[in-house]
Amino acid sequence: MLARLTINNYALIDALDISFPKHLVIITGQTGAGKSILLGALSLLLGARADADVINDRSRNCVVEAQFIDDEGQERIVRRVVSPQGRSRAFIDDMPVTLDELKALTSSLVDIHSQNSQTLLGDGAFQRKVLDAYAGDSSLLGEYEAAYRQFRSLEKDRSDLAQRVAVEQKNRDYLQFQFDQLSKAALASGELESLEKEQLVLANAQELKLSLQAAMDALDNERSDVVSALKEAGAGLAKAAKVIDRLEPLAQRLESARIELKDILNDIDAEQERICVDDARLEVVENRIALIYDLMRKHNVDSEADLLALRDSLRSSLQEGEDLGERLADVTRQLAEADKRCAALSARLHEARAAAATKLSAALQNSVRGLEMPFATFCAQLEALPERGPAGEDAVRFFFSAAGDDRPKELSKVASGGELSRIMLCVKALMARNMQLPTMIFDEIDVGVSGSVADRMGQMIVEMGDSMQVIAITHLPQVASKGDAHFLVYKEIGDDRVASSKIKMIEGEERAREIARMLSGRELTQEALANARVLLSH
Numbered sequence: 001m002l003a004r005l006t007i008n009n010y011a012l013i014d015a016l017d018i019s020f021p022k023h024l025v026i027i028t029g030q031t032g033a034g035k036s037i038l039l040g041a042l043s044l045l046l047g048a049r050a051d052a053d054v055i056n057d058r059s060r061n062c063v064v065e066a067q068f069i070d071d072e073g074q075e076r077i078v079r080r081v082v083s084p085q086g087r088s089r090a091f092i093d094d095m096p097v098t099l100d101e102l103k104a105l106t107s108s109l110v111d112i113h114s115q116n117s118q119t120l121l122g123d124g125a126f127q128r129k130v131l132d133a134y135a136g137d138s139s140l141l142g143e144y145e146a147a148y149r150q151f152r153s154l155e156k157d158r159s160d161l162a163q164r165v166a167v168e169q170k171n172r173d174y175l176q177f178q179f180d181q182l183s184k185a186a187l188a189s190g191e192l193e194s195l196e197k198e199q200l201v202l203a204n205a206q207e208l209k210l211s212l213q214a215a216m217d218a219l220d221n222e223r224s225d226v227v228s229a230l231k232e233a234g235a236g237l238a239k240a241a242k243v244i245d246r247l248e249p250l251a252q253r254l255e256s257a258r259i260e261l262k263d264i265l266n267d268i269d270a271e272q273e274r275i276c277v278d279d280a281r282l283e284v285v286e287n288r289i290a291l292i293y294d295l296m297r298k299h300n301v302d303s304e305a306d307l308l309a310l311r312d313s314l315r316s317s318l319q320e321g322e323d324l325g326e327r328l329a330d331v332t333r334q335l336a337e338a339d340k341r342c343a344a345l346s347a348r349l350h351e352a353r354a355a356a357a358t359k360l361s362a363a364l365q366n367s368v369r370g371l372e373m374p375f376a377t378f379c380a381q382l383e384a385l386p387e388r389g390p391a392g393e394d395a396v397r398f399f400f401s402a403a404g405d406d407r408p409k410e411l412s413k414v415a416s417g418g419e420l421s422r423i424m425l426c427v428k429a430l431m432a433r434n435m436q437l438p439t440m441i442f443d444e445i446d447v448g449v450s451g452s453v454a455d456r457m458g459q460m461i462v463e464m465g466d467s468m469q470v471i472a473i474t475h476l477p478q479v480a481s482k483g484d485a486h487f488l489v490y491k492e493i494g495d496d497r498v499a500s501s502k503i504k505m506i507e508g509e510e511r512a513r514e515i516a517r518m519l520s521g522r523e524l525t526q527e528a529l530a531n532a533r534v535l536l537s538h
Contacts, residue, residue: 001020001022001439002109002398002471003019003020003068004066005041005067006066006068006088007038007063008061008062008064008066009063010044010056011040011041011054011496012034012037012056012064012501013034013501014046014056015500016038016444018503020469020471021484022469025472025484025486025487026485026486027489028473028475028480028514030487032491033491034502035153035443035489037501039114039441040054042064042110042112043112044064045064045066045079046103046110047099048084050080050087050088058084061077063081063483064448066078068109072232076092076100077092077093078092079094090154103289108437109476110438110440111437111440112443113424113441113445114125114319119412120290121149121398121411121423121427122410122411124395125391126199127380127398128391128396130360130380130396131356131396132391133430133431133434134356134430134431134434135353135355136434137356141391141392144342144349144392148172148389149390151341151342152336154334154335155335158332159332161327162328165328166389168317168320168325175314175317178299179314182307182310182314183315184312185295187304187307187308189305191304192292192304196289199282199286200286201275202238202278202282203282205277208275209277212275213272215268216265219261219264227261227265230261234254234255237251240319253427295307302354305403332362340479343388349392350382350393353382353392354382354496357380357381357382357396360380361379361380364380364423364427365377367430368422368426370460371422371426371457371460372452373419375402375403376400376401376402376404377399380396380398382396383396398410398411398412400414400423402415411423418449418453421445421457422449422453422470424445428445428464432468437468438469439468439469440464440471441471441473442470442471444475445472450476454476454479458481459477461482462482465484477516477518477532477535480514480515481515486505486507488510490502490503511536515535516528516529
């Protein structure tokens with residue numbers, strides 16, 4: 001139940017702090033006193049759009065806070081703060097929450113019926129909600145909604161994957177051709193540099209062999225054998241060193257030079273042997289180099305490393321295409337399973353709704369006939385939707401006739417304003433019982449009715465208040481006299497000549513005078529007072 005409501009800086013309400021009791025709470029007040037403002041502030045806690053225009057004093061925030069107490073006595077504090085710039089924040093038990101989280105909580109705590117809510121009776125989604133509440137299939141509906149969300153998510157995944165697979169398939173032949181070409185080339189890192197060096201040697205092999213032979217001939221030939229000369233000179237120095245010690249190092253150096261020169265000759269000879277004039281190999285190398293440069297030109301890259309990177313990228317793309325195909329097949333399988341699950345749950349929902357529709361029709365017809373429409377007929381019908389939706393495959397339509405017509409017409413097309421008010425009260429009473437809402441707020445649900453009908457509507461609201469908290473904003477004295485508690489909204493002019501809305505509980509004679517005002521208008525007559533006391537005594 002709504003135990004306490006605190007409002008600061010909202011429209012004409014500067015500051016308000018009020019506690020509400022259990023059962024039926026009546027709120028009255030003259031037109032313009034601020035009843036709708038009170039309801040507007042409360043709507044903020046239910047997730048209504050925040051608007052900076054409702055802030056009176058632009059130097060401070062607007063704050064609306066409510067204390068709710070559940071059947072087990074646990075307390076929940078809900079608060080909404082709106083800044084002068086129009087930004088809002090929501091809190092549950094002093095913890096910041098999103099607007100969706102706020103709505104999720106408060107929708108299970110309180111339901112507000114505003115003056116334009118009668119139009120909901122013609123709304124298919126509302127009609128389905130009424131039938132589902134009466135059927136008591138919330139757990140089944142929740143199970144279906146979860147399955148439907150999964151179905152829609154898989155449907156989107158499949159569509160996205162199918163588009164990607166189509167693109168991949170379209171490009172696959174070209175990608176495969178490029179990959180096969182690079183793969184067949186069997187490129188190796190550093191190969192081009194090695195080939196170019198080999199090509200340079202092969203292209204100049206004859207000239208290189210001649211150059212090396214010339215070097216060997218200069219060092220070792222019939223006319224000049226440098227190695228032998230060094231050996232002979234070294235022997236002479238070695239003999240002299242036996243007599244002159246300081247010549248020993250020179251002899252050693254000369255021997256080292258001879259050995260080094262002999263090694264050089266051997267190495268030159270080996271290099272000459274290694275170089276071979278091989279026109280066939282030269283052709284192979286030059287063709288390989290030409291292939292690599294041709295691939296670089298075709299693929300618009302600058303190096304052999306870029307070709308290798310492109311080959312690996314193409315391999316990944318082709319593999320990804322195969323993976324996408326496998327994922328598409330898997331998601332398609334999951335989608336088929338989700339479709340079957342949704343179909344099964346939807347069928348169960350349809351059965352539950354079909355069974356409840358007959359009972360709901362009878363219950364509402366009986367309830368409406370009790371509000372001085374003795375010949376009224378009411379019928380809730382199911383129709384198949386063209387395609388599955390978030391709440392199943394059923395559309396719900398309400399049909400009504402006030403004159404007992406065997407073929408009633410759509411409710412929204414034939415019911416008058418007063419009839420809609422009575423029907424909506426009956427609907428809300430049924431929903432309240434089946435949804436087990438702790439608090440129901442009526443904003444002039446009795447509009448368009450009067451006399452004994454108003455009295456009977458008031459009695460119905462009283463009966464609702466026996467099992468839950470009902471807060472009724474009303475203009476009818478027949479309804480106002482039935483409350484367990486009565487609050488008066490009034491306007492007060494302060495010392496600064498600024499009007500502000502106030503609210504207070506009224507009892508006894510003050511309550512009688514307020515109901516008398518509702519009976520007689522501006523002039524308070526003794527007859528109206530007497531009538532008010534009679535209403536309060538019942």
